[in-house]
Amino acid sequence: MESNLKARIRPGQARRKQRTDRTVRAVFFLAALISGSCIVLITLFILMKGIQPFLPGYAYGSVSLKDFLLGTLWRQDQGVYGVGFIVINTLISAFGALLLAFPIAVLTALFIVKIAPKPVKPLMKTVVELLASIPSVVYGVFAAGVITSLVKGLASLAGVSTAGGSSLLAVILLLAIMIFPTITSLAVTAIEAVDPDLELGSLALGASATQTHFKVVLASAKSGIFAGAILGLGRAFGEATAVAMVAGNKLFGPTFNLFDITRTLTSTMLAGLKETTGLDYDIRFSVGLLLMVVILLSNLSLNWVKKKVGNGQ
Amino acid sequence: MGNLFFNRFLTQASFSVNRSAVNWELFKKGMNEMKKLFVFVLTALLVAGCSTAPKTDPTEGGTATPSASAAINVYTRDATSGTREAFEKAGDFAEQLTSSAIEVSSNGDMATKVGADVNGIGYVSLSTDFAANGVKPLNFEGVAPSEATVLDGTYGMQRPFAFTTRAAGDYESAEKEQLIAAFLDFLQNSTEGMLVVEKAGGVVDKSQGKAWAELAANHPIVNEDNSAITIATCGSTSVEKTLKAALEAFQPLAGNFQFTMNQTGSGDGYKRVLGSEKDGANRADIGFASRAFKSGEEDTSSAMASGQYCIDAVVTIVNEANTAVANLTQAQVHDIFTGTVTSWDQIQ
Numbered sequence: 001m002e003s004n005l006k007a008r009i010r011p012g013q014a015r016r017k018q019r020t021d022r023t024v025r026a027v028f029f030l031a032a033l034i035s036g037s038c039i040v041l042i043t044l045f046i047l048m049k050g051i052q053p054f055l056p057g058y059a060y061g062s063v064s065l066k067d068f069l070l071g072t073l074w075r076q077d078q079g080v081y082g083v084g085f086i087v088i089n090t091l092i093s094a095f096g097a098l099l100l101a102f103p104i105a106v107l108t109a110l111f112i113v114k115i116a117p118k119p120v121k122p123l124m125k126t127v128v129e130l131l132a133s134i135p136s137v138v139y140g141v142f143a144a145g146v147i148t149s150l151v152k153g154l155a156s157l158a159g160v161s162t163a164g165g166s167s168l169l170a171v172i173l174l175l176a177i178m179i180f181p182t183i184t185s186l187a188v189t190a191i192e193a194v195d196p197d198l199e200l201g202s203l204a205l206g207a208s209a210t211q212t213h214f215k216v217v218l219a220s221a222k223s224g225i226f227a228g229a230i231l232g233l234g235r236a237f238g239e240a241t242a243v244a245m246v247a248g249n250k251l252f253g254p255t256f257n258l259f260d261i262t263r264t265l266t267s268t269m270l271a272g273l274k275e276t277t278g279l280d281y282d283i284r285f286s287v288g289l290l291l292m293v294v295i296l297l298s299n300l301s302l303n304w305v306k307k308k309v310g311n312g313q
Numbered sequence: 314m315g316n317l318f319f320n321r322f323l324t325q326a327s328f329s330v331n332r333s334a335v336n337w338e339l340f341k342k343g344m345n346e347m348k349k350l351f352v353f354v355l356t357a358l359l360v361a362g363c364s365t366a367p368k369t370d371p372t373e374g375g376t377a378t379p380s381a382s383a384a385i386n387v388y389t390r391d392a393t394s395g396t397r398e399a400f401e402k403a404g405d406f407a408e409q410l411t412s413s414a415i416e417v418s419s420n421g422d423m424a425t426k427v428g429a430d431v432n433g434i435g436y437v438s439l440s441t442d443f444a445a446n447g448v449k450p451l452n453f454e455g456v457a458p459s460e461a462t463v464l465d466g467t468y469g470m471q472r473p474f475a476f477t478t479r480a481a482g483d484y485e486s487a488e489k490e491q492l493i494a495a496f497l498d499f500l501q502n503s504t505e506g507m508l509v510v511e512k513a514g515g516v517v518d519k520s521q522g523k524a525w526a527e528l529a530a531n532h533p534i535v536n537e538d539n540s541a542i543t544i545a546t547c548g549s550t551s552v553e554k555t556l557k558a559a560l561e562a563f564q565p566l567a568g569n570f571q572f573t574m575n576q577t578g579s580g581d582g583y584k585r586v587l588g589s590e591k592d593g594a595n596r597a598d599i600g601f602a603s604r605a606f607k608s609g610e611e612d613t614s615s616a617m618a619s620g621q622y623c624i625d626a627v628v629t630i631v632n633e634a635n636t637a638v639a640n641l642t643q644a645q646v647h648d649i650f651t652g653t654v655t656s657w658d659q660i661q
Binding site: 073075076077078144148149152161163164165166244245248249250251252261263270271272276277280 | 383384386388391392393394401407408410412413414415416417418422425426427429430432433577
């Protein structure tokens with residue numbers, strides 16, 4: 001027995017183990033370095049390309065930063081590049097989608113975790129995961145075929161005309177469907193992680209199951225649910241292909257009418273990207289840069305809200 | 314650091330696994346209330362879904378007709394599109410397009426969207442399948458768009474894809490000169506070349522085509538290994554699609570030569586093969602223009618070969634249910650697309 005122990009802590013073997021640890025640590029570090037440097041590289045590249053058009057001495061005639069940021073007209077053919085209204089449109093469509101998808105997603109998550117009968121639960125989870133994995137272009141085709149005709153019908157009921165259903169409302173509905181699974185799956189994880197003792201305590205104090213679900217479970221899980229909302233919002237901001245198919249890409253704005261066509265930052269970057277050169281090409285990097293700033297600011301403000309309502313969780 | 318994260322991840326994962334099983338047993342009894350609520354919400358959603366769905370039917374497809382006073386929805390391609398360039402030139406409204414235009418992403422997208430909008434008006438290339446998309450092609454200045462009217466020149470919304478080469482003898486090698494002559498023969502005169510160009514969207518007169526096997530006899534160079542020769546093209550960006558298709562089709566037929574395309578705009582087509590930049594860094598062997606070369610300014614008489622290899626035709630389209638309009642003059646196209654005319658009854 002003793003000799004056995006001695007063999008186990010032989011100095012050579014310990015060194016070998018330490019070496020393995022060091023190697024594994026180095027591999028992990030390398031992985032972290034690669035993923036981290038990707039972010040840095042992308043940001044630097046976009047920054048360098050995106051700032052170009054505003055610098056004096058730019059090859060295709062520099063653009064005024066003020067006109068770019070506050071502009072309400074985007075006309076490539078006339079050389080007018082104003083994104084102010086596009087930023088507003090992007091915020092409206094993304095937050096509109098969040099407003100629509102968030103309550104449905106949270107209630108769905110609550111249903112899946114707490115209410116659904118045992119056999120239904122995995123089924124629902126699979127459905128949500130399937131929804132999350134559908135490629136955006138498929139959503140786009142669906143939106144162009146189904147959502148637009150739905151919106152067209154709604155518009156004719158309301159007595160207004162739409163451009164064949166392409167509208168702000170169609171964009172919001174499409175984005176709401178797209179971000180719903182993201183928020184739901186994160187909310188499911190958050191709700192599952194709530195300490196069961198909390199619920200038992202609530203029930204023991206005489207609260208009904210419904211009261212417990214809304215006041216104890218959701219309240220304890222709100223930090224994780226907010227994380228889902230932030231991720232969902234990110235997807236709504238970043239979606240280009242599907243949105244471009246139903247937005248109508250208005251040349252001026254901003255758009256506040258639900259049945260009017262709109263234009264988002266991503267659809268602006270995408271339109272004609274493959275066939276363009278010069279300023280019209282470079283300015284797309286500026287739009288991308290602006291989009292990153294918009295996403296960052298929205299995430300920061302949502303995080304701030306999360307801290308406020310999360311009571312320091 | 315890494316270890317810490319990993320540990321935390323493990324504990325969290327195992328927690329959530331334990332939990333769900335306990336919950337179900339404990340809360341089974343308290344669920345009725347919530348269940349009712351959800352059944353109610355689900356039913357409400359279902360009812361809402363069913364009741365809105367049929368209402369969309371009457372407006373779908375081509376059953377509805379636009380009222381004469383309805384506003385016109387103008388559709389446009391994005392600013393980089395060659396079709397848009399051709400159409401704006403034909404309607405004489407470059408840079409004056411109305412800002413309320415709806416921008417679509419491709420030729421097919423245009424046809425689909427106008428096909429779904431009874432008040433829509435847009436433009437597509439002649440090769441589009443009108444009926445399948447539910448759109449109706451409009452006459453221009455009284456002439457119906459078709460291959461025949463485009464070729465005889467009566468249909469006005471068209472532009473030629475013209476080419477010119479360097480002057481005879483002004484090439485790096487005699488082999489290259491012969492190869493270029495062979496390619497242009499293939500592009501202009503062979504049935505194979507015409508089919509490739511047509512497939513890429515150009516209008517060609519196939520009745521003039523000859524089999525390439527017959528034409529190839531005049532070009533012994535195509536039987537050599539030409540992989541060391543690189544043909545450089547320049548000029549119009551609009552020709553890119555048809556030209557690239559033709560070059561790629563010709564490569565295996567002519568000893569796998571190489572090619573580079575530097576398409577920057579019709580203005581450079583003449584300049585870089587015969588004009589001021591013909592010996593500069595951007596020199597090219599064949600220059601292209603999506604218009605006829607300007608007589609006087611762009612004199613192609615010294616070129617080894619010049620001419621046109623196909624025609625690009627654009628067609629104005631409206632929804633097939635639209636009975637308000639069947640023919641447009643250039644002035645009407647101008648007025649509609651610049652936003653001067655905004656409703657169907659303003660078109661006489």
